[in-house]
Amino acid sequence: MVAPVARISEGASGPKAGRALALLASLFFMWGFITVINGTLLPHLRSVFALSYTQTTLIESVWFIAYFFASIPSAMVIERVGYQRSMVIGLAMMAVGALIMVPAAKLPSYEVTLFALFVIASGITLLQVAANPYVSVLGKPETASSRLNLVQAFNSAGATLAPLFGGYLILGRTTSGTAAAGAAALTPAERLADAQSVVLPYVIVAVVLAVLAVIIARFPLPPMGVATQRAAKAPPSGKSLGYRIAHHPLWQHRNLVLGIPAIFIYLIAEIGVGNLFINFVSQPEIGNLTHQQASNYLFLLWGGMMVGRLVGAFAMQRVEAGHALAVASIGATIVMLIAAFTTGHVAMWALISVGLFHSIMFPTIFTLGIKGLGPLTEEGSGLLIMAIAGGALVVVQGWLADSYGLQTSFLLTAACEVYVLFYALWGSKTA
Template sequence: MAGSTAIPGQTNQLSTGGNENYGFALTSLTSLFFMWGFITCLNDILIPHLKAVFDLTYTQAMLIQFCFFGAYFIVSLPSGVLVKKLGYQKGIVIGLVIAALGCASFYPAAAMQSYPVFLIALFILASGITLLQVSANPYVSILGKPETASSRLTLTQAFNSLGTTVAPFFGAFLILEQAATEVGNAANGAEAVQMPYLLLAAMLLILAAVFAYLKLPVVADTQVEDGEEIIGSAWQYRHLVLGALGIFVYVGGEVAIGSFLVNFFADPNIAGLEEAEAAKYIAYYWGGAMVGRFIGAGVMQKIAAGKVLAFNAVAAVVCICAAVFTSGTFAMWAILAVGLCNSIMFPTIFSLAISGLGKHTSQGSGILCLAIVGGAIIPLFQGMLADSIGVQLSFLLPIVCYVYIAYYGLIGSQFKQVNS
């Protein structure tokens, strides 16, 4: 899932000895990656469910992703300030509590049968997830030897993908199947989300209690030496600016496709599946990303990352075209195959964009993290297209996103020295 890459440029150091075993700490942190992948993917279940409950247009339904990913843009920088002041461990605890509050807010939202209150609850939940990512991502990278940081991050990101793969089954069983038994009853349809999200709130609070009592290593920030002046700005680097746009369109395209899968599979011309059954197939979309991440890691040891990125983007364009211009199960599996193409895109764009930034790496990383707001904007525009030309043709928008990513992999990512 987007946003699960650690923030480079954080040259923090452990204040405790460097020979300690951080296995338990890393195991605990891995559970966080699983949880936020799980919760984020549930949005793909919420969208068709709340659309039916409140009789929404596709544009209105996409406000779910707008509020969720909009929190990344609004909360990321304040979260960084908070973590710098309180430390990573306290940041994790506070993030878990805020996310739990957001989950618990689904209960009154359903009781009030209010879509705006659901959106507020989602924003609160996403704010907690954002704080978790700002706290946990760089923390994982410094818990152990620097030369093995990449392997640790790959492992934790795999569990993030595992969360996105499991979530559709959870949502299909506890939300969509439950709601299906209450056809025509909007109140009970809305209330189908209450118990699942209360359960998530309880799990998040348990994790918060665990992290509050864990004896985790303290991290000292040594990113910039006292008195050191950084000349220039990350905005000077063309490949960084183009990379930020790449992150924007990638996250937007990935999230937009996932958001429409249930409705796409329910189309009689595609698969004609019931919502609860269609939701289970979302696991193939996110599961493909999990499998492809490991395949891509091996391939990129032999082939330049930019070329692999461009190849995957072109493959995604081919798959989406097949989904748009054909029908039946072939179209269904074609759009699911895009998940496999997505696998290496976020971390690859991220790493290419910050390459060669030197002392501007931290600023560049922050710019790229803000670009995740694409997950709020592009699904909204696809919703507008779906309302005007239909769900199937609305997938033409993600094609534009992947064409740009192919350009970035081949041309836009090339580093040009900047005099500073």
């Protein structure tokens, strides 16, 4: 049987849907902003705790492990309390996690920092599981990729501003952030002083999240249509749990089955670039910059993603999503090879330009992955969001950087782009 097309309820058309989309764009902005603050937080923590690249990227791995553990519970929360209340709960969790960063900085404690980031990421996971499919069905199915790219542009806007925010309030107020590349290690007193710099920015973030949670709670968001929900619980089966999982109807959808590793692998590429960018361009043979100066160029990387998503939102109203994804993956592969094998400003600007090609990848893979799922949309969305845990494997790139050199480690990123190309050309086709 043909699965019903997922659509929002009939009363959600016109201005009401537009207002809902505008409000949801603020959620995308905030989780993009908070996620990319890590790009300035990680070089800061590397100096404060004297970490290797492997240990530094392990911090980001903890962040993305939260997506693995929180995705299925998030889908269960949405099923129980609905999309709107789930968004409020997600924002509240993020605010609590941001406040935990205060004692983590005061101690300072590596372990408490990891716990705080895990809580924030768990809240973002709940937002992602709720908001991505909601936006996808908030209008015509054939423009779902265009619509999700549009709100993801606001995600990139948050990501674009985050390096400036973190560069000024974290790196710009620390000894490590303003020191030249290759400067002497920090003294214990300097490390303690530097650790305190994260208190103010995370308190500001917590307040903004709390205000946004109140606004979302009071806003009349239109309900999801019945096409994305199960009409009834499946009857008990005499088969084992393993058998029921193996024969679940989700696995009949090739675009979802291959879309899960596409998200997983793409996140390795995106997070590796974002988290190692400052260290990369600060090297004497690349950009020879301080960490604070490098954060301004990280602003351009995420700005390219914002521009690309805005262009993609309009282009994909006319261009088939799979074709656009193929072009983006080819471009990303080329510039990553340039970054890995050249030096100086050529390598630096090649790495900056990958943001433009990465821009449409996540929202396009996501909408291609849930295409045609109908009443399985919630479960499929949960699995795709769980695949964001692929960002945890950025620790592999950290190990490659320690073992073979930071520049060589970006060959892993180029390999990830090749799988995205495969998904665009063949894996995304619905069976």
